Amino acid sequence: MSGGHCHEPPPSAAGHLEPYGIRATLRCGPSAADARLLLATLLEGLAAECVAAGATVIGHLKCLLHLDGGTLACNLTSVRGGASCGAWSEGTPAWLKPGETARLDLAVLVYGLSADVIDGLVRARLSDAVARHGGAWTVDAAGDTGHRHP
Amino acid sequence: MRLLLFAGFLGSGKTTLILALARRAAVDRARVCVLVNEVGEVGIDGEVLRLGEMEVVEITGGCICCQIGVDLVRALRDLEQEFRPDLVIVEATGIATPEGVLDAIRRYPPQTLEALMTVTVVDPTRFEALHEVLTPLIEAQITGADCLVMTKADEASPEEMETAVRAVVELAPDTPVFVADSLRPESLRGFLAWAAVAGGEAAAGVVAIDAGAGEAAAP
Numbered sequence: 523m524s525g526g527h528c529h530e531p532p533p534s535a536a537g538h539l540e541p542y543g544i545r546a547t548l549r550c551g552p553s554a555a556d557a558r559l560l561l562a563t564l565l566e567g568l569a570a571e572c573v574a575a576g577a578t579v580i581g582h583l584k585c586l587l588h589l590d591g592g593t594l595a596c597n598l599t600s601v602r603g604g605a606s607c608g609a610w611s612e613g614t615p616a617w618l619k620p621g622e623t624a625r626l627d628l629a630v631l632v633y634g635l636s637a638d639v640i641d642g643l644v645r646a647r648l649s650d651a652v653a654r655h656g657g658a659w660t661v662d663a664a665g666d667t668g669h670r671h672p
Numbered sequence: 673m674r675l676l677l678f679a680g681f682l683g684s685g686k687t688t689l690i691l692a693l694a695r696r697a698a699v700d701r702a703r704v705c706v707l708v709n710e711v712g713e714v715g716i717d718g719e720v721l722r723l724g725e726m727e728v729v730e731i732t733g734g735c736i737c738c739q740i741g742v743d744l745v746r747a748l749r750d751l752e753q754e755f756r757p758d759l760v761i762v763e764a765t766g767i768a769t770p771e772g773v774l775d776a777i778r779r780y781p782p783q784t785l786e787a788l789m790t791v792t793v794v795d796p797t798r799f800e801a802l803h804e805v806l807t808p809l810i811e812a813q814i815t816g817a818d819c820l821v822m823t824k825a826d827e828a829s830p831e832e833m834e835t836a837v838r839a840v841v842e843l844a845p846d847t848p849v850f851v852a853d854s855l856r857p858e859s860l861r862g863f864l865a866w867a868a869v870a871g872g873e874a875a876a877g878v879v880a881i882d883a884g885a886g887e888a889a890a891p
Contacts (some may be wrong), residue, residue: 534805534806534807534808534809535804535805535806535807536805536806539711539767541711541712541713542712543712543713543714544714545714578805579801579802579805579806581681581682581683581766581767582682582683582766584683584716584717585716586716586719586720593719593723595716595720595723597683598683599682599683599795599797599798600797600798603797603827610720610723610724611723627714627715627716627719628714629710629712629714629715629716631682631711631712631766633805633806663713663714
């Protein structure tokens with residue numbers, strides 16, 4: 523069933539979409555970090571840079587930050603609209619404590635950019651966002667699926 | 673087992689709407705499972721739905737409408753054997769056409785499916801721009817729907833909403849259109865009443881809702 527018969531619509535003016543995702547571990551530096559602000563800044567900066575790099579459509583930028591005590595979700599569908607962030611349960615901490623580690627799952631779905639280009643933008647933005655708090659980050663998994671959708 | 677397929681472009685609000693529907697169904701202790709397809713390897717929606725205490729199966733790394741339909745069929749069989757759900761909600765990727773996914777679903781043994789309906793979720797704040805550059809996909813998602821839900825009513829300007837509603841009614845004149853506002857849960861009444869019929873008793877959480885208070889914009 524896979525392959526062969528395909529219902530993909532004809533190519534569009536937006537070009538193609540190369541899905542990109544990354545799983546990373548963030549380590550907060552010596553100063554605490556406002557987790558929502560960090561995520562919003564990350565997504566909004568990333569969206570702006572995707573557009574500057576030639577993205578034709580911002581599809582969806584979305585991420586989850588798994589903190590000790592809860593999960594924060596953040597997503598963005600347009601530069602104009604900005605990022606929207608929220609906690610999934612009461613008591614979810616709003617701050618990354620000094621030295622705390624947290625897992626970040628981030629998906630970037632934009633048209634018109636290769637996964638390699640997106641990867642470069644994501645790594646630069648992550649480094650910038652974490653460095654502001656003297657922290658660090660490591661990649662657990664990253665890349666695209668190899669799936670090309672018109 | 674009844675099945676509701678949710679289609680709609682990336683970021684249109686499918687996951688949020690599914691959470692609302694599944695929560696309503698759970699009120700009546702219906703067995704509801706959600707099958708999420710994400711085009712990327714890093715799944716976010718499945719995790720979000722799990723945080724919402726849904727029973728979730730994820731299919732990642734491709735599109736069930738064209739690439740990994742066999743995984744969908746296998747997942748549906750496994751779900752039925754393990755959970756015996758009353759209602760299965762399938763969340764397609766934002767770049768899938770309903771036709772492609774339905775083609776894969778129909779390969780599931782038909783005697784086990786009592787109903788199969790498609791809901792397409794539309795974001796009016798981006799509709800005009802997306803329709804302009806992704807015309808075939810957006811139109812396929814709209815014309816392939818049994819029901820259309822316009823989300824983000826609290827974010828869209830009156831002009832954006834009017835433009836989007838007019839366009840979808842033109843494309844799908846016989847399809848009911850509902851307007852949902854995340855700040856007013858009661859705005860979901862019309863859609864949930866529709867889903868109660870489409871999803872049968874499994875979506876019976878809507879029985880307490882006055883269907884007459886629905887927000888159907890058309891027809």
